[in-house]
Amino acid sequence: MEISKYNGFEVVCMTKIESILKSIMELTETEKRELFFRLYSELEEMGFLKLSESSLAEWNSKEDDIYNEL
Numbered sequence: 001m002e003i004s005k006y007n008g009f010e011v012v013c014m015t016k017i018e019s020i021l022k023s024i025m026e027l028t029e030t031e032k033r034e035l036f037f038r039l040y041s042e043l044e045e046m047g048f049l050k051l052s053e054s055s056l057a058e059w060n061s062k063e064d065d066i067y068n069e070l
Contacts, residue, residue, distance in 0.1 A: 014022065024032065 024035065027035065
């Protein structure tokens, strides 16, 4: 959280993450559960994509760049 001056008054400036966390706290338990499962799914998918990068490295060659335009 950041405090700055505006027209002589101290104003609390929330970061994007703090703003999101504040919004999460206002959710119902059911909404929080749904959010958790959606985030988990996104993170899990990102992890699998990251893990698969090394196995696909052999496909990343200059000779195969010709196929990028198809």
